[in-house]
Amino acid sequence: MSENNKIVIIGIGNVLLMDEGIGIHVVDELEKHKFPQNVTLYDGGTGGFKLIDLMDGANTVFFIDAVETGKPPGTIITFKSGDVRTNYRKKRYSLHDTDLLEVIKMVELLEFSPDIVIVGVQPKTINYGTTLSQELKDSIPDIINTVLKSVEKLCTVPSV
Amino acid sequence: MHDFHADIEHITRVEGHGNIVIDVKGGKIRTLRMDIVESPRFFEAMALGRTYSEVAHITSRICGICAVTHTTTSIKAIESALDFNPSVQTIKLRKLLLNAEFIQSHILHLYFLAAPDFFGTGSVFGMVGDNKEDVLRGMRLKTLANELCALVGGRHIHPITLKIGCFSKNPEPRELSDFKKRIEDSRDEMDETVKFFKNLKIPEFERETEYISLTQPDEYALYDGKIKSSDSGEEIETSDYLDRVREFMVTHSTAKHAKSKRDSYMVGALARFNNNYDQLHPKAKESAMEMGLRHPCYNPYMNNIAQVVETVHCFEESICLIDDLISAGLKDEKREIGPKKGRGVGATEAPRGTLYHEHKLDETGKVTYANYIIPTAQNLANIENDLLSIVPTLLNKQKEEIIVDIEMLVRAYDPCISCATHLMKVEFVNE
Numbered sequence: 001m002s003e004n005n006k007i008v009i010i011g012i013g014n015v016l017l018m019d020e021g022i023g024i025h026v027v028d029e030l031e032k033h034k035f036p037q038n039v040t041l042y043d044g045g046t047g048g049f050k051l052i053d054l055m056d057g058a059n060t061v062f063f064i065d066a067v068e069t070g071k072p073p074g075t076i077i078t079f080k081s082g083d084v085r086t087n088y089r090k091k092r093y094s095l096h097d098t099d100l101l102e103v104i105k106m107v108e109l110l111e112f113s114p115d116i117v118i119v120g121v122q123p124k125t126i127n128y129g130t131t132l133s134q135e136l137k138d139s140i141p142d143i144i145n146t147v148l149k150s151v152e153k154l155c156t157v158p159s160v
Numbered sequence: 161m162h163d164f165h166a167d168i169e170h171i172t173r174v175e176g177h178g179n180i181v182i183d184v185k186g187g188k189i190r191t192l193r194m195d196i197v198e199s200p201r202f203f204e205a206m207a208l209g210r211t212y213s214e215v216a217h218i219t220s221r222i223c224g225i226c227a228v229t230h231t232t233t234s235i236k237a238i239e240s241a242l243d244f245n246p247s248v249q250t251i252k253l254r255k256l257l258l259n260a261e262f263i264q265s266h267i268l269h270l271y272f273l274a275a276p277d278f279f280g281t282g283s284v285f286g287m288v289g290d291n292k293e294d295v296l297r298g299m300r301l302k303t304l305a306n307e308l309c310a311l312v313g314g315r316h317i318h319p320i321t322l323k324i325g326c327f328s329k330n331p332e333p334r335e336l337s338d339f340k341k342r343i344e345d346s347r348d349e350m351d352e353t354v355k356f357f358k359n360l361k362i363p364e365f366e367r368e369t370e371y372i373s374l375t376q377p378d379e380y381a382l383y384d385g386k387i388k389s390s391d392s393g394e395e396i397e398t399s400d401y402l403d404r405v406r407e408f409m410v411t412h413s414t415a416k417h418a419k420s421k422r423d424s425y426m427v428g429a430l431a432r433f434n435n436n437y438d439q440l441h442p443k444a445k446e447s448a449m450e451m452g453l454r455h456p457c458y459n460p461y462m463n464n465i466a467q468v469v470e471t472v473h474c475f476e477e478s479i480c481l482i483d484d485l486i487s488a489g490l491k492d493e494k495r496e497i498g499p500k501k502g503r504g505v506g507a508t509e510a511p512r513g514t515l516y517h518e519h520k521l522d523e524t525g526k527v528t529y530a531n532y533i534i535p536t537a538q539n540l541a542n543i544e545n546d547l548l549s550i551v552p553t554l555l556n557k558q559k560e561e562i563i564v565d566i567e568m569l570v571r572a573y574d575p576c577i578s579c580a581t582h583l584m585k586v587e588f589v590n591e
Contacts, residue, residue, distance in 0.1 A: 016206060016221045046224030047317035049268055052299070053306045054317075102285075109288045110299065128202035130218075 005038055007154055008058040008114075009147060010051065012044040012065045012100060019073075019123030019136045023064040026143050033148070036155055051103050058114040060154055062147060065100055067120030074139035075122040076146055080115075081105070119146055164555060166563055180566065182551060189551055193412040194544055194570075207530040212238050212498055212521050213324060219517065219532070220318050223576065225268075227318045228261040228309065229510035230517075232383070235324055237517040240399070240504025244497050246325055249490065253327050255383045256481045257312045257319065258508070259474040262382065264305035264316075265511035266429070266467040266474075269574045270357065271298025274464045277568045278360040294356055297349055301471075304346055308478065311335055326493040333486050340482040343475060350475055357468045358451045363565060367549045368458040369542055370422050371431035372404065374509055380432070380439040380473055382509040388435050390456075391421045398507040401516050405533055417541040418533070424541035427513025428573065429466035430457060444473035460546050463572045467511075499525025510535050512574045536576040543573055 011027030013020045027043050035041070042054050044063075055061050069077055081104045100118070107113045121143060124133040164184040183191035203222050207215050219234040220227045232254055239246060246254075271294065272284040281287045288295050306316040311331050313319025321327045374385035375395055386395035387404045396404055407416040419425065433440075433448070437455040440448070448455070448469045453462055501523045507516050513535025520529035546569060554562045 014221060014224075016203060016218065043315075043318065045221065045227070045318040048224055049272060049302070050224065050264070050306055050317050053303050056303075105285060109285060110292075110296065128206065130206065 005060070005154060006058045007039045007060045007062070007151060008042065008055060009039065009062045009064070009151070010042045010044040010054055012047070012051065012063060014046050015130060016128065018125045018127055018129045018131060019121075019133050020066050020126045021130075022066050022121045022123065022132065022136050022139075022143075025132060025136075026064045026140060026147070029140055029144055030147065033144075035151070038155070039151060049103060049106065051100075052107055055107060055114055055116075056112075060115045060117065062117050062119060062150065063100060064119045064121070064143065064147065066123040066126070067118070069120065069122055071122045073122055073124030073133060073135035074142075076139065076143055077120040077122070078146060078150070079118055079120065081108075081118070117150065119143065119150075164551075164559060164562065166559065166566070180547075180570065182547070182566070184551065184555065187552070187555060189548060192544060192547055192551065194540065194547070204530040204532055207519070207527045210527050212242070212519070212525040212527065215519065215527060215530075216322065216324070222532075224317060225265055226261065226510045226512070226515070226576065228257050228313065228322075229508050229515050231319065231322045232258060233506040233508040233515050233517045234519075235322060236384070236506030236508065237504040237519045238324055238506075238521070239497075240506060241502035241519055241521045242324070242498045242500050242504070243502065244325055247493055249485065249488065250326055250493060251383065252481050252485055253312055253330070254322065256478060256485070257309060257322070258382055259478045259481065260305045260308040260312065262474045262511050263471055263478075264302050264309065265574075266471045267298055267301045267305065267353075269511075270353075270464060270467055270471075271295060271302075273571055273574075275356075275360070277564070277571065297352060297356075301346065301349055301353065304342060308339060308343075311339055323494075325495050325497045328494060330490045330492065333490060336482045336486055340479055343479055343482075347475065350472055354447045354450055354468060354472065357465060362452075362459070362461045362465065363568065364459070365461060365546075365550050365553075365569075366458040367460070367546055369545070370420055370425035371434045372420060372425045372427055372514065372538075373432040373435045374398075374507060374514060375436055376439065378439070380436050380441070380477070382432075384508070387507065387514070389420055389425070390431075390435055398516070399505045401505055401507060401518075401533075405516065405538065407533065407537075415537050415540060418538040419541055424545045425538065426460070426542045427535050427538045428463055429470050429511075430460065430463040431513065432509060433457065433466040433469060440469065441473045441476040443476050444469050447472045460542075460569060461572045463574065467574070499523065503529075510576075512536060512576055513538060534576060536573070539573050539575065543570060543575075 011023030013023040015021035015024050024043050027041055030041055044051050104116055124135045166182045180194045181191055206218055216231045216234040220231040222230050276284050276287050279287055309316040314321040321329050371390035374381040375388035376385040388395045404420050405418050407418050410417050434456045451465050453465045503520045505518045516533040518531040519527055522528050554565055
């Protein structure tokens, strides 16, 4: 394990909008696991550009978030920002209207970009409420497994 | 241009919301409407039946940018319902946290959203090329404020140490003292910020309106105060907020609009500047003078400059609060309060205007009634009135220029839209 390899895991979303908050629910569950000292967990909520400060000094950042891909609810899709087409709307009226890809774009432009991996989960229901849909509740063990395996891979010193 | 139609894009991620529609025929405005805010009514419904100690956890999630203000206002409403007055230490810690939120929110809005308009770059991403140092300055100031928020609030996104009647964990005096030095060392960056915004050409437009904010006789009211209207100078208790904030429905919007003595009013930095100029820190007054913001000011575009002035004020105020906290010594004040039957109203200035929370509790401490009035809902009618006033003066411009002016005006209000959702929709490159 490399202690200098700083890994940050950030769950994002809004827990008041059912499946939109999947990232936060997953981080709550991950808190129950024991991680090496070089791994830090954050509840990023709907922090928008505030998320940038959580990434400071990290070599690798994992974001766990609800992602609309058109696939069945609970489907887990792991990707990097470069894997998706970006369509940054030029005009903004509010800081509240910032999505994760824009935060990542800003970090990349400012040239202190860590390796960023997005663990996306297809939501079923985004509506006012504090509970997850059954499909997303059922997907939590698989999401955790995906994150743990990815982190484990990064924390393992390759055998000589 | 006697005929002009603009349907200015869908501006939130919630479908069916978020358009500004303007239709001018023969030089006369036939249609002008705007709907850019999510109604908080669903969040109010979520609070019902919850125990009083749970409510602030819910309201802190309404907004990721103004989480401190929502949490503080919620707690104040509950404490009022419980007839509990927090200690001086708790109030000072809350004020320090609120100052941190003002700095980070104003700085983000100013550098990331407002400034790009003046450089014609469309977005902050376009500014990074020629104005990278300015963007980095904004980032450093934002980080400073976020770290102050984390020091007092436990973390900078959705802070967790704010509790009814206390803080669950106090910062160490040494940490506060170190942070004071960091703020002092960053004064140069604030001076540069004032110079940067001084050089931006703010559009000329004036429309005097009613300005509403909290007010205090001996401080620039952010944390608490009576509700003041610029129209009469009259000040009323926050518990009587519905006498001042009269909400009404309009057919074109899912959000309630608000009026008071006239058909619209303004809240936010410019309203506070107009109502409470005397209580600003002298350094903030100097910065206003330097940037050409004169009291009173009726140009809504100058709300941006009023935000810079308030940021200077919050810098200085944070230093004073840290001094006070250190000299008084921090005590552990953790306690359990309630339950008790009652009604309470909390009002706090959020970066974008006065926020109201009202709660009613039954004997067991369960919430039986909740009412939240957010700043942007209060500003909607005023933005529409500004647009009605400014659009006829713009008709000699090209359509694209008119749209830029309109968008800049709306952005100057720093509206809170779509706080609630940020869902990312993706399309893969290789599919």
